[in-house]
Amino acid sequence: MELRGLRYFVAVARERHFTRAAKVLGISQPPLSQQIKRLEEEVGTQLFRRLTRGVELTDTGEAFYEDACKILMMSDAAMEKARGIARGINGSLSIGITSSDAFHPQIFALIRKYQLQNAAITVHQTEANMVSLMTMLAEGELDIAFVRLPCESSKAFELRILDQESMLVALHRDHYLSGSEALALEQLHDTPVILFPQEIAPGLYECVYRSCETAGIDMQHALQSSQLSSSLSMVDAGCGFALVPQSMSAISPPNITYHSLISPALFTDIALCWRHFERSQTVRRFLTMLN
Numbered sequence: 001m002e003l004r005g006l007r008y009f010v011a012v013a014r015e016r017h018f019t020r021a022a023k024v025l026g027i028s029q030p031p032l033s034q035q036i037k038r039l040e041e042e043v044g045t046q047l048f049r050r051l052t053r054g055v056e057l058t059d060t061g062e063a064f065y066e067d068a069c070k071i072l073m074m075s076d077a078a079m080e081k082a083r084g085i086a087r088g089i090n091g092s093l094s095i096g097i098t099s100s101d102a103f104h105p106q107i108f109a110l111i112r113k114y115q116l117q118n119a120a121i122t123v124h125q126t127e128a129n130m131v132s133l134m135t136m137l138a139e140g141e142l143d144i145a146f147v148r149l150p151c152e153s154s155k156a157f158e159l160r161i162l163d164q165e166s167m168l169v170a171l172h173r174d175h176y177l178s179g180s181e182a183l184a185l186e187q188l189h190d191t192p193v194i195l196f197p198q199e200i201a202p203g204l205y206e207c208v209y210r211s212c213e214t215a216g217i218d219m220q221h222a223l224q225s226s227q228l229s230s231s232l233s234m235v236d237a238g239c240g241f242a243l244v245p246q247s248m249s250a251i252s253p254p255n256i257t258y259h260s261l262i263s264p265a266l267f268t269d270i271a272l273c274w275r276h277f278e279r280s281q282t283v284r285r286f287l288t289m290l291n
Helices: 003-015 018-025 029-043 059-087 105-117 130-138 152-156 202-214 228-236 246-250 281-288
Strands: 048-051 054-057 091-097 121-127 144-149 158-172 182-184 193-195 241-245 256-263 267-274
Touching (some): 003 018, 003 029, 144 202, 193 202, 228 256, 241 246
Parallel strands (some): 182 256
Antiparallel strands (some): 158 241
16 A cells, blocks of 8 residues: 555545545546545445545545544654654754763753754763763764763774863862962872772873872872762862862862862863764764864
């Protein structure tokens, strides 16, 4: 059964007349009559009763009309949806975000702008560590991901750096150095360092670890947090100091002070990551906002 046959049938059912229906469809009456005859043969029963001045639906025709209208509506909606996806104006976009990126205002400003400009696109957000995000992106579970550099595995993808953040020292307010505006790591050699999990940002972890080790900090007694944000909870409890991206200073527990790091100066980049040769129009529409 062809959709064209259903369209012809619906036109005749609405007009109750073959000649008027043919005019609406832009065809001559004989092909229309032949198409309706073939449709009735395919269904196996009469759909119209022929009258002197037109036609009317049989009981079977009435039931068939309701279903035919639903089928045509679904067909039109599917066609429009497919065209919209091809143009990138509807569909879905899966975005990955690391827990440490979640505090950077530019990321959610971009996502919000995209949603406002593309209301028909459903945006899904997934928060995970860097290793998981890179795996999901490679396997097609994510369309794009916001990542924190340095990250070796991100080199397998296209990257656009959005911002560079300084790393800050987070100290308990009762620490004897909490009144200093800027600090060198060497000044903290007698204070335990709290490290975030390596999988959150492997490259940044190595950079922080080596810098602390070079500064003479006892890494054998370094403390481990479960998340980057929980390292601040440990600082707030007086466990030691932590190095965190500048955007995380938005978290302001009462017992924490933040300080610039002057020796060595450490930085981390926020970047958008996507697959090489990406063809998705929803992704391309997101990338156009970066130009």
